[in-house]
Amino acid sequence: MLDISVVTTLYRSASYxxxxxxxxxxxxxxxxxTYEIIFVNDGSPDNSLEVAVEIQQKDNSVKVIDLSQNFGHHKAILTGLSHTSGELVFLIDCDLEEEPENLETFHKEWLKxxxxxxxxxxVQQEREGTFYRRIAGDLFYKFFNMISDEKIPKNPCTIRLMTKRYVNSLLEFKDQNVFLAAMYEKVGYNQKPYxxxxxYKGSSSYNLFRKVALMIDGITSFSSKPLLIIMVSGFSISILSLIYAFILIFRKIIFQSIIGGWTSVMVSIWLMSGLIIFSLGIVGVYISKIFNETKDRPITVIRKIYK
Structure with missing residues (x-):
């Protein structure tokens, strides 16, 4: 067995x-x-695959896994981890935002x-990037930890040094909807932030839509609280409606009058309709996840392995 496996994913990474x-x-x-370096090409639209394969042809310690299309960063990572043979596994992005030399620091910390x-x-002490990026990141982790059953650290990075037994335990998770930040914590074991x-390079493959989708995936995969919120909201609205109905009956009997108002009726209808549709949407997301999990499909498809 090798001492260590290095895993990184490729998406628009040719220049790095x-x-x-x-x-x-x-x-x-x-x-x-003793080592191996594993590049996972996640359907990159540039010539990342060609660059990686050229390196592999000159170095037998390099392995290139070419996925059939873009499956997403987290799924590509899991695919790379499943092909490691080192006693330790070092995961890092290849875009140089995280310095490769951190391997030496992490290994020294592990030995110590x-x-x-x-x-x-x-982890980052302070999140890098634009004001929007920092605020959005802070809000994401606060909201996720508030509503999720699994708590995740603030500002985690991709980079991590793991033992093989931890990686094997991580790979036992067969989730179709992969959210690694929470999965890392769910596995357990002794973990230390560094x-x-x-x-920050000034751009990211995660646009606003993908970030929102990732947040929805993470929350609905690791928490049932949104369903509980729907139930509590429905119960609360029912109680308030019942109380208001008694008030109207009381006014009719005692004062022979009922509060009128077409506007208030329409607002109530729109409000309730919105809440119902929103609630059905949340339930639909959970049902969709159940449907996806029952298919038992592979999380990625490998076109070819160069080794």
Whole structure:
């Protein structure tokens, strides 16, 4: 068995791959470890695959896994992890926002704790990027931890050093709707955060729509609280409606009058209709997830492995 496996995913990464490979290989050799480097091409529309394969043809320690299409960052990561053979696994993005040399720091930290931790993962002290990116990130983690059964650390990074047994346990999860931040915590084991400096490159493959979709996936995969909120809301509205009905009856009997108002009626109808449709939408998301899980499909399809 190898000492360590390095896993990274490729999506519009062609310009970063050569430098990433050179730097991570230098760190591996400096540590004196036997290793493999696994590139997972997640249906990248540029020539990332060609660049990675060219490196693989010159270095037998490199493996390139080519997925048949873009399945998403998290699913590509799990695919890469499933093909590792090292006693340790180092996961990192290849876009150089996370410095490859962090491998040396993480490995030193792991040795210093004498294998006490199965995971050492990177976190940012302060989120980098635009004001919108920082605020949106903060709100995401606060909202998720407020509503989810599984709590996740604030500002986690992709980069992490893991033991093989932890990775094997992670791969036992067969979720079709993958949200790694929560899955990492759900696996358990002793995990230690390590503050790193992450450089924001000014762009991200996660646009607003994908971030919202990821948040919905994460919450509905790890919490049933939205359904509980629907039930409590429905019960509360029913109680308030009953109270209001008694008030109207009382006014009719005692004062021989009922509060009129076409506007208030229409507002009530629109409000209730919106709540009903919104509630049905939440229930629909859960039903959709149940439907997807019962299909038992593979999370990715591998077109070819270059090794």
């Amino acid at each position: 791959i050569p430098e990433f490979y050179t730097r991570i290989k230098k760190s591996l050799e400096k540590l004196g470890l 704790n004498e294998g006490k931790f199965d995971v050492i993962y990177g 503050v790193i400096k992450k450089t």
